[in-house]
Each structure stands twice: as C-alpha cells, then as structure tokens.
Amino acid sequence: xxxxxxxxxxxxxxxxxxxxxxxxxxxxxxxxxxxxxxxxxxxxxxxxxxxxxxxxxxxxxxxxxxxxxxxxxxxxxxxxxxxxxxxxxxxxxxxxxxxxxxxxxxxxxxxxxxxxxxxxxxxxxxxxxxxxxxxxxxxxxxxxxxxxxxxxxxxxxxxxxxxxxxxxxxxxxxxxxxxxxxxxxxxxxxxxxxxxxxxxxxxxx
Numbered sequence: 001x002x003x004x005x006x007x008x009x010x011x012x013x014x015x016x017x018x019x020x021x022x023x024x025x026x027x028x029x030x031x032x033x034x035x036x037x038x039x040x041x042x043x044x045x046x047x048x049x050x051x052x053x054x055x056x057x058x059x060x061x062x063x064x065x066x067x068x069x070x071x072x073x074x075x076x077x078x079x080x081x082x083x084x085x086x087x088x089x090x091x092x093x094x095x096x097x098x099x100x101x102x103x104x105x106x107x108x109x110x111x112x113x114x115x116x117x118x119x120x121x122x123x124x125x126x127x128x129x130x131x132x133x134x135x136x137x138x139x140x141x142x143x144x145x146x147x148x149x150x151x152x153x154x155x156x157x158x159x160x161x162x163x164x165x166x167x168x169x170x171x172x173x174x175x176x177x178x179x180x181x182x183x184x185x186x187x188x189x190x191x192x193x194x195x196x197x198x199x200x201x202x203x204x205x
Contacts, residue, residue, distance in 0.1 A: 018167065018174075021156065021163070022165075026136070026161035026163075034088070035187070038105065038189050060113040062104065065082070065103050070102060089103065099195065102195075103193045108189075108190070110186070111183055114178050116177055118175055119147070129167075131165075132163060133164040133165075133191070134192075135161075135189075136189050140157075140158055143155050143176060143178070144175065
C-alpha cells in the first residue's frame with residue numbers, strides 16, 4: 001500500500017520502492033497471543049555498547065534468533081528458531097517474496113526504552129538491505145530522516161500487528177529511531193527479519 005507519513009500538518013507519501021506498510025498483517029488475536037508468548041518465553045538480554053569511551057547498557061532488551069551472529073563481535077547468544085518464529089518467518093517470506101535467515105527481537109518495556117538514530121547496512125557494496133519489521137504491543141512512532149538533511153523529521157505510527165518492509169536505498173540515505181516518550185507506555189516488541197549470511201553484517205538496531 002502507499003505509505004502515508006506526517007511532518008507537522010503535511011501529509012506526505014514515501015515511494016514504495018523504499019517502504020511498504022501493512023497495518024493489519026497480523027490480526028488482533030494473533031498479535032495478542034504472540035506478544036504474551038514472546039514476553040514469557042524469550043531469554044531477553046540487555047546489551048552493552050560503547051558511548052563516549054564508556055560502556056553503557058542499551059535502553060531496551062533484545063534477543064537474536066538465527067544460525068550465526070548478527071554481526072562480527074556481537075556478544076548476544078545465537079538462539080535456535082522456536083516454532084512460533086519459524087512459522088512467522090514463513091508467513092513474512094510468502095507475503096514479501098523475500099528470504100530471511102535471522103530475526104532480531106527488541107523489547108521496549110515502557111516509554112523510557114528507545115533506540116537512537118541509526119541505519120541498518122550490509123557490508124557488500126551494491127546490495128540493498130531488506131528488512132521486514134513486525135510490531136506488536138504498544139504503538140510507537142517510527143521516526144526517520146535523510147542523512148543529508150535533518151531539518152524535516154517524518155513519523156509513522158507503528159500499529160499492533162503491523163508489518164513495515166524497508167528496502168531499496170532506504171538504509172543508505174535515511175536513518176531511523178524509536179524515541180523516548182513523556183507519555184506512559186506499555187510493552188512493545190519489534191521483530192526485524194533480516195538476511196545476514198556469511199558475507200553480510202547489520203547494526204545493533
């Protein structure tokens with residue numbers, strides 16, 4: 001579907017060669033059940049990153065499922081695919097026509113959890129990074145901006161059970177974030193299906 005974005009009072013359109021958004025990829029029952037199952041069964045961890053020469057905890061929990069690390073040097077354990085994620089992966093692949101070999105789960109516990117501005121890139125020049133992102137739980141704004149122009153920030157409200165497909169040159173020219181909020185918020189889990197492979201690398205998102 002054509003993706004509607006909002007910048008102040010303007011309604012914009014992002015070309016479909018960069019993003020596709022499906023607000024009801026999972027129905028309400030599927031989304032509710034998946035949220036509770038992942039909250040109760042995933043061995044969540046809080047990763048550490050270097051910031052200003054200091055080691056700090058990331059403001060969210062995460063888990064990586066696949067056959068190899070998400071990137072070189074990543075300390076998160078590589079977890080085997082449980083049936084629920086394998087089934088979901090197949091559903092995503094059938095819908096998108098793409099193939100994925102790993103999924104990164106991020107658990108935003110409340111309004112204080114976030115992820116800073118970044119882009120997810122592969123290491124092979126000329127290849128496009130394709131990521132299928134499912135959101136369940138609390139709705140959060142997905143902010144993004146062009147790397148060469150920060151004056152305009154656009155936002156998409158990611159709904160419970162939605163699928164956002166990021167593709168094309170998006171990761172090369174744009175960056176995105178989930179910001180903290182002053183409003184109280186409940187749990188949100190984001191599942192990003194990725195193609196890692198032996199010759200690719202992705203960021204900490």
